[in-house]
Structure formats: structure tokens, C-alpha cells
Amino acid sequence: MARIVMKFGGTSVADLERIRNVARHVKREFDAGNEVAVVVSAMAGFTNQLVAWTREAAPLHDAREYDTVVAAGEQISSGLLAIVLQEMGVPARSWLGWQIPLMTDNAHGVARIRQIAGETLIERFRQGQVAVVAGFQGIAEDNRITTLGRGGSDTSAVAVAAAIGADRCDIYTDVDGVYTTDPRIVPEARRLDRVAFEEMLEMASLGAKVLQVRSVELAMVHGIPTFVRSSFDPPDGPQTGPGNLPTGTLICDEDEIVEQQIVTGIAFSKDEAKITLRRVADQPGVAATVFGRLSDAHINVDVIVQNVSADGRHTDMTFTVPRADFEQAMAVIEASADDIGYEEVSGSADVVKVSVIGIGMRSHAGVAAQMFKALAEKSINIQAITTSEIKISILIDAAYTELAVRTLHSLYGLDEA
Ligand code: ADP
Ligand code: ASP
Ligand code: MG
Secondary structure: OOEEEEEEOHHHHOOHHHHHHHHHHHHHHHHOOOEEEEEEOOOOOHHHHHHHHHHHHOOOOOHHHHHHHHOHHHHHHHHHHHHHHHHOOOOEEEEOHHHOOEEEOOOOOOOOEEEEOHHHHHHHHHOOOEEEEEOOEEEOOOOOEEEOOOOOHHHHHHHHHHHOOOOEEEEEEOOOOOEOOOOOOOOOOOEOOEEEHHHHHHHHHOOOOOOOHHHHHHHHHHOOOEEEEEOOOOOOOOOEOHHHOEOOEEEEOHHHOOOOOOOOEEEEEOOEEEEEEEEEEOOOOHHHHHHHHHHHOOOOOOOEEEOOOOOOOEEEEEEEEEHHHHHHHHHHHHHOHHHHOOOEEEEEOOEEEEEEEOHHHHHOOOHHHHHHHHHHHOOOOOOEEEEEOOEEEEEEEHHHHHHHHHHHHHHOOOOOO
16 A cells, blocks of 8 residues: 555646546556545646636736636636546545645745645545645635646645655656657657656756646655656556556656666757847946846846957847746846946847756766757757756757757657667
């Protein structure tokens, strides 16, 4: 007997037929004698609709009311799944964030989990009940509903797993694991049996939406074996693969990975926009003013490139911001023109960040050189570069996204044999 968390994403609960399919997966684990907490997302597309309504109601709205609205999708799917499970003879009840409670801070729309009363759920396991938890939502100290940021049900699942001391957390989605890159873009992408926490963290934060970044951080901190698996695999089919592990991809410590590749995966993010300031003064304090103003406006800056000045007096500066903040960032820079002092500002949302990730890069030189050469051969111009120990990211024209990802995927030998 094990204690497990099973998380099902939006496409897995998109309609009643799929919810029935999910219930069969849950019943299988319950019938095997396991204690089960299920975490569900809203039905596919539902959260997008709710977000659109809040924007339509008022472009600048009260973030607390935004959360009241967008948390609603998970209430419906958790209730429906509990009903279907009961129909199948599985004792189950739904749990909204506030009922457990799952406490968060009060950063509405991007709240972070502080504490989960795991004992509430454990008590129900003792009574033989399956807990169906609404993902993505919690409650802040001031008694208002909060949400955890888009894709946040992954984080709910891992956090619940930590709170109840689960043996593992299974993230069921519409792909059967983590791939070397998004399989929707590169059909040759290969499924990985194992990915190290650090690599998954980079992949997720650099655009691979298969797991929310925060969920990977929590899995790493609490050492929770986390599997990414398909809800579309038959509920009554084989559930284990090599080594008797559950099917799918295991996210684990790097020393649990025997055959380490140099490059593990390629991620890309279209969620970027670039802003260039021409001829800013090359003197102390300029960067502090530019990035201070953006930070005051709660805009995150990612890649920053500044040239060495040719005349000792002026230089050019380029940086990226989330695409959703592009217009606001341009407005902040234009409003601060006198304080910053620049000749011209330009911006573009037609950029994409492509990243090559692998912990093998720590001990292996030449990965970047190979990357730049391969892209040059395809006449893809690199606009900016950033690196860390285990990743290289470049900014390119969005029109070349697929070509760049495919080129790098073959270059590092990741294509399916
Ligand atoms: P869910 O609704 O189950 O949370 P998501 O849409 O959030 O599912 O995440 C699954 C999707 O992530 C897949 O359909 C796939 O297109 C995308 N994805 C991006 N990068 C990867 C990757 N490296 N491996 C697997 N899936 C990826
Ligand atoms: N329903 C939420 C979203 O669409 C949370 C999730 O699916 O993980 O972002
Ligand atoms: Mg998701």
C-alpha cells in the first residue's frame, strides 16, 4: 500500500467522458489498496474563458475578484470527478482550497503556498475516502480566495504530496512524459525516462509548460518522486515499465540518472519581447534607473545585453520583458526618457528565446560554439545570448523558432533513432 497524489490537467478532464476515464485511473489505484489524493485542473479552456471575462469586465480589475472568478473552474471539475467516482462505488469527496485549508500568501494571481493542513486529508484516508482536491486555488490569511498562477495545479499537487507525506506524485497529462522538446513542435522528440530536478527546473522556466516551475522546485526541496504520465493510456493497461517504475518520466536527483547526456532538452518561449535603447550614457547609475523604473512597475526583466561603448560616452542596451508587459514597459521607458537619457527606444514582440539545457554541460566545453555554428549555417541571426552552468539561451526572430529548435534537436543527437 502506498499514499499517492494523482494530478489530472485540463485536457484530461475536458468533458464528462474524460472525467470518467480519469475516475477509472483513480479507481485502479484505490482498488489496489492505496491512499489517494487526486488534484484536478479546470476543464480545458475554462480558465482562459474566465480570465477573458475578468479582462472584458474591466482591463484593470481588483486582483482579489480576479481570483474569485478564475478559481471557479477547479470547483466544477473536482465536484464532477467526486460524483463520477461515487457512481463507480469509490467513496470520494471534493475539497476546495479553503476547506482543507491550503493557505497561501496574499499575492493574488501568483500566490505561493505557505501551509497545507495535510492531516485533514489523512483523516479521510483512514475512513477509506479518496480526496478530490481543486488545484490552482488556496486561501490567504485575510480569508480571500487566491490562485497560484497559470498551470498552478501542478504546484498544488506536489505541495499536497509534501503535506500528506505521499510516496509519489503522478502528474497525468496529455503526453506520456517529458520529451527532449515539445513533441507538438518536433515530432522526432524523444521521451525521457528520467530528468534531473535541476534540468526540469530550467526546462520549465525556459518555456516547457509541461510542469509549472514552482512544482519542480517543491518536488526538489521535498525530494518527492514525481512522474509525468499520460491520462490517455488505458486505465487497465500496464502501469509499470523498466525497473518496475510507473510508466512515464521520473523527475529525480541527478545521481539517480545513470546515462547522462550532455544536452538533455531544448526549450523555447514565445513569451518574450525585446526593448533596445540607443545611445544611453555610459556612466554609473543608468542601468539602475532603467531597471529600477521597470521593477517599480512590477515588470520582470530577463535577458540584458549592453555593449562596450565605442566613444567612452554612449552605449546601446537591449533587454527582454514578458510579452504581456511589453506595452507597459515601453510606456515606462518613454515616461522616464529624461531621467535615463537615450537617443532612441525601439521594441519588438517578434522574438523567441530558445534554450539548450543539460547538466552534462557543466563538464563539457564546446556546446555553445556548436550551437552558434549550426544556427549560422541556417542563416539564423542571434540577437542576444545568456548562459548558466547548465543552459544556453539565445534570442532570435520568432519566424525561425521551429527551424532553430529542429536544428538544435538534431545537432545534439536528440532525434528519435
Ligand atoms: P495539463 O493541462 O495536463 O497541465 P499542459 O498543457 O500544461 O497540460 O502541459 C502539457 C503540454 O506541455 C504538452 O501537451 C506539450 O505540448 C507541452 N510541452 C512543452 N514542452 C514539453 C516537453 N519538453 N515534454 C513534454 N511536453 C511538453
Ligand atoms: N486551470 C489553471 C490554468 O489553466 C491551472 C492549471 O491548469 O494548472 O492555468
Ligand atoms: Mg499544465
